[in-house]
Amino acid sequence: MAEFSWPEARILAVDDQVQNVNIIDRLLRRAGFEHVITTTHPQQARPLFEEHRPDLVLLDLHMPDLDGFGVLDQLAPLLPADGYLPIVFITADADTHLKKRALSLGAKDFVNKPFDATEIVLRIRNLLEARYLYLALQAQNEMLEARVKERTEDLEQAQLEILHRLSRAADFRDDDTMQHTERVGRLSASLARELGMEAEEVELLRLAAPLHDLGKIAVPDSILLKGGGLSDDEFSVVKTHTRIGARLLSGSTHPLLQMAEEIARTHHEQWDGTGYLDGLNGESIPLVSRIVAVADVFDALTHARAYKKSWPLSEVLDELKRQRGRQFDPAVVDALMHIVGRGELPLTPND
Numbered sequence: 001m002a003e004f005s006w007p008e009a010r011i012l013a014v015d016d017q018v019q020n021v022n023i024i025d026r027l028l029r030r031a032g033f034e035h036v037i038t039t040t041h042p043q044q045a046r047p048l049f050e051e052h053r054p055d056l057v058l059l060d061l062h063m064p065d066l067d068g069f070g071v072l073d074q075l076a077p078l079l080p081a082d083g084y085l086p087i088v089f090i091t092a093d094a095d096t097h098l099k100k101r102a103l104s105l106g107a108k109d110f111v112n113k114p115f116d117a118t119e120i121v122l123r124i125r126n127l128l129e130a131r132y133l134y135l136a137l138q139a140q141n142e143m144l145e146a147r148v149k150e151r152t153e154d155l156e157q158a159q160l161e162i163l164h165r166l167s168r169a170a171d172f173r174d175d176d177t178m179q180h181t182e183r184v185g186r187l188s189a190s191l192a193r194e195l196g197m198e199a200e201e202v203e204l205l206r207l208a209a210p211l212h213d214l215g216k217i218a219v220p221d222s223i224l225l226k227g228g229g230l231s232d233d234e235f236s237v238v239k240t241h242t243r244i245g246a247r248l249l250s251g252s253t254h255p256l257l258q259m260a261e262e263i264a265r266t267h268h269e270q271w272d273g274t275g276y277l278d279g280l281n282g283e284s285i286p287l288v289s290r291i292v293a294v295a296d297v298f299d300a301l302t303h304a305r306a307y308k309k310s311w312p313l314s315e316v317l318d319e320l321k322r323q324r325g326r327q328f329d330p331a332v333v334d335a336l337m338h339i340v341g342r343g344e345l346p347l348t349p350n351d
Contacts, residue, residue, distance in 0.1 A: 215245030
């Protein structure tokens with residue numbers, strides 16, 4: 001820890017007696033303090049404090065018009081709430097009640113009149129050393145907090161990257177571009193904004209939506225990539241991806257993963273109750289899942305897969321309109337139509 005440099009300390013002395021401030025100034029400068037500010041006008045204490053930001057204040061207790069308590073009241077709003085800035089009262093009064101009052105208002109010590117040169121310098125040095133140690137500790141804590149914050153941000157970034165790679169693992173199975181999940185995330189966020197969701201929830205949805213099909217990593221390629229229709233048994237296997245995805249994401253206390261778990265389980269529920277797994281209908285389906293359902297189908301239809309061709313945009317929109325109020329939440333479909341109508345589809349350069 002660096003040694004405190006006494007000449008750098010700033011001291012403000014307030015006493016209505018000229019001879020007192022002259023003595024204080026002379027004593028402190030002889031002791032090596034180079035930044036001593038004095039005034040005999042207590043009304044100048046606050047302006048001088050604001051201008052010089054002293055490390056210690058010497059304050060006469062008994063002054064006409066504005067006594068030491070009044071000056072302290074004026075300085076109180078300027079004193080750091082989380083800092084240590086010593087206020088030292090100067091007094092020839094031995095009244096214990098006054099000293100207790102001063103201490104209760106934040107005074108740290110007293111200097112008696114007439115001045116004892118050795119005593120006043122030692123008291124000031126001790127108080128300034130305490131201030132220096134406090135500030136050094138505070139600076140160290142701030143540095144540690146900054147490091148912790150940086151490490152936390154690094155960890156959160158790593159966690160987000162892991163989630164991103166997990167979503168791409170599902171894409172890897174049946175999307176040649178490996179961008180389906182990202183597109184679903186962006187479109188889901190756009191739909192959520194259109195529906196008036198809070199910005200924080202929109203961002204969570206953007207990050208959670210790409211994990212909607214995570215459970216597909218457990219579906220065999222022979223079924224997942226099969227062209228044409230699926231048998232009842234094969235479709236039953238496909239349905240399990242919602243349960244598996246939810247199970248993989250379950251148990252977290254993080255809002256992002258909790259939302260992702262909810263979406264993974266319920267994004268194939270349908271507005272009319274004919275979806276899976278739980279046969280939920282209408283608003284009993286979480287809003288984020290109703291949003292992802294539209295974004296997922298829109299992206300799947302507008303992009304080719306190994307087992308199908310892409311649909312023209314007009315046909316995709318017609319299909320979504322037909323399923324409005326059946327498979328999909330009407331409000332979410334309407335939100336998509338508004339976005340498309342304004343030409344604001346969140347496309348990637350490869351789309």
